[in-house]
Amino acid sequence: MTSGSDTRVVAGRYQIQRQLGRGGMGVVWQAWDPELEREVAIKEVLLPEELTPDERREMHFRTRREARSAAKLSHPSIITIHDVLDFEDHPWIVMELVDGKPLDKMLKESGPLPPERVATIAKALLDSLLLAHSKGVIHRDIKPGNVMLTDNERVILTDFGIATIDGETTITRTGALIGSPEYMAPERLQQESSDAPSDIWSLGVTLFAATEGQSPFKRETVTASISAVLSAPIPPPQRAGPLTPLLMGMLDRDPARRLAAPQAAQLLTASMPTQAMGPPSGTNPSLAPTAGMPPPTQYPPGHQPPPQQYPPGQQPPPQQYPPHAGQPGPNGPVDPNGPPSGSAAAGGNNKRKVYMVAGAIAAALVLGVASAAWAATRPETSEYQLYGSGDYSFEYPVDWDVSEDDDGRATASHPDSREEISFVVDSYEPERTNPRTEIEEKSEGEWETTDWDGYEMEDLQRTQQDYLPDRWKAATWVFRYTNDDRDHPNRYSVRHQVHVESDWDDTAVWLRWDLPEGQETEYQDVIEHVNRSLRP
Structure with missing residues (x-):
């Protein structure tokens, strides 16, 4: 398809400007997106001519599925994928244009x-x-x-x-x-x-x-x-x-x-x-x-330095073994007097791999997950590690405990159970694309949150999302309630919810904090960091 000026237009939207590169799997073009008024890179995936029609349909499906999965990887060091489509019998992947x-x-x-x-x-x-x-x-x-x-x-x-x-x-x-x-x-x-x-x-x-x-x-x-x-x-x-x-x-x-x-x-x-x-x-x-x-050179377990890499007469430094990373953190039992029904996860063991970045690694690596603006304001003394499941990922303080129940809902708890501080993470298919609208309707409906003892909404607003990709929306809901089964009955709760809109189906991941009233100021930086780290 072309416009009046013979500019090639893909899917009636993306105006091809010039070729950026060509490889074994396709051609990458620079294009203009007039709808959002920005330049993008768009990859034309070239499929082998010898494929049968069924194989070609399968390849189109896999391309879209793989692009969809990659689009969920929101990270400063991973190319952002904006869109995926079929045009002229080829799959096309629209990405950010990197200068x-x-x-x-x-x-x-x-x-x-x-x-x-x-x-x-x-x-x-x-x-x-x-x-x-x-x-x-x-x-x-x-x-x-x-x-x-x-x-x-x-x-x-x-x-x-x-x-x-x-x-x-x-x-x-x-x-x-x-x-x-x-x-x-x-x-x-x-x-x-x-x-x-x-x-x-x-x-x-x-x-x-x-x-x-x-x-x-x-x-x-x-x-x-x-x-x-x-x-x-x-x-x-x-x-x-x-x-x-x-x-x-x-x-x-x-x-x-x-x-x-x-x-x-x-x-x-x-x-x-x-x-x-x-x-x-x-x-x-x-x-x-x-x-x-x-610092002295350190060697991973089982890997000796080749002798020839040292000058004659110089001996390699003593071998030091780094402790293992990437293992699940300690799991404690879930407090039986946890958050009210509908917000707390039942007990369970970790079943999915937890990627741990602790101690000195957290200070060096964890900042890269957030935007530059967030990195500049992150508490310097905070240490976090990454928890990844099949449906979501988030960061949590290194000394906290995480457990996941059989339904895939994760609970992160303060190491001192007497503090009664925790948050729960889960995902579902939302009914609304706007998370603020979704929360507003469901809190008064099936969640029955407004019926909780002492419920009082403090705030519900769409979250500033400069750190999120296009087509992602976030909202934060703050409220107070009473739970007489707790040692600290007056509770402060924050629910942060992210919706990912796609051409296939929408996904929502949510994270709900539950802590004693009066502790919100002390934990404000931790709450904000964990909320911003939440990804589907």
């Missing part, structure tokens, strides 16, 4: 990057993978060409075009290898699996290329590159400095021994001065090296 330069082009123009700069990139990408993997999304094509660096030092992982969700079969060309072999994990080349560890391998190769200038498996032919990934000795990096053990731990050919994202994040923090890694992605960090010597 930056791909890492591969930067390496080609300027050569290898210093370890301090690579540490900043690693921190942002590991943080984004923690979120993606907690949602069951595996990228499958991490490489320098899919890492964008902006002028304000934002690091962005792009192109989820061949991603998988929860291990499902991905979009592939019949009989062809999809991905970049020199950055693909051995298990992928052997068609064994495409799970989270394969993303860690690809990220390790990408970071290796950033410090050394090219992939350690780059060869003249695709066949030679595949052979190198599968069996060639992995050369130790020469310029990575304190990042060497991190890279070698990510490049273990055994997925079971390979560093997981939380372990890699912890080792990164231990290996580099915090100042050298700079503030979270999305801000404007100073990348100047920190004065003084870096």
Whole structure:
């Protein structure tokens, strides 16, 4: 379809301006969206001509499903997806237009990057993978060409075009290898699996290329590159400095021994001065090296440094093992005198993986989840960890307990049960696209909240959503009530609700705080941080 000026218009809306790039799975265009008056990037996914009509319909369905899943990944270091559609027998994915330069082009123009700069990139990408993997999304094509660096030092992982969700079969060309072999994990080349560890391998190769200038498996032919990934000795990096053990731990050919994202994040923090890694992605960090010597090099379990990476006569420092991260936090029983029915979760054990970012890691990584404005106001002494389920994710204080019942509802509780402070998280399909309207109607209807003893609404308003993607809406409801079964009967409650509008179905996730009246001021910063971290 074209306009009068012969400009190609996609789906009657997006006006194609110029081609930005072309790859094995499609073409990326710069386009203008007149409805929202903004420039966007739009990817035309090219399907193999040899597909049957049924296979083509299946590929269209998978493209839309995968784009939908990636669209739920709201993070400063993950490309934002605005829309997905079918046009001219091709799937199209509409994304934010990033004003930056791909890492591969930067390496080609300027050569290898210093370890301090690579540490900043690693921190942002590991943080984004923690979120993606907690949602069951595996990228499958991490490489320098899919890492964008902006002028304000934002690091962005792009192109989820061949991603998988929860291990499902991905979009592939019949009989062809999809991905970049020199950055693909051995298990992928052997068609064994495409799970989270394969993303860690690809990220390790990408970071290796950033410090050394090219992939350690780059060869003249695709066949030679595949052979190198599968069996060639992995050369130790020469310029990575304190990042060497991190890279070698990510490049273990055994997925079971390979560093997981939380372990890699912890080792990164231990290996580099915090100042050298700079503030979270999305801000404007100073990348100047920190004065003084870096901390002693630490090595992940089972990974010894290659002897040749040390000058003659110099011995490697003693091996230190980072504690495991990514394990569920301690679970305490749910207070039987919890919030009233309809707001409290029953007891239960954690059944889903909890991604923990504690201690020093929280200070370095957790800020990247929120917007730059929120990061600037976050309490410096706060420490949070990320909880991810199949339907939602949120951050909570590191010393709190989290449990999840059989229905998937999570409860986070203050470590001292006498405080009677907790919040509950769950999801459902809303009846209204506007969360404020939804809360207003249901509080007077099926929730029967207005019938609670001593109920008094203090506030109900749409939340400022500069930190949320388009088509996401949030509202916050504050009220007071009385529960005589509690030691502190006068209660203060905050319900924060986020609605995600899509072409398929709408999703709502909600988080409800319950604490004694009078404690709201002391916990205001914690409440605001946790509320802003809530994601479907």
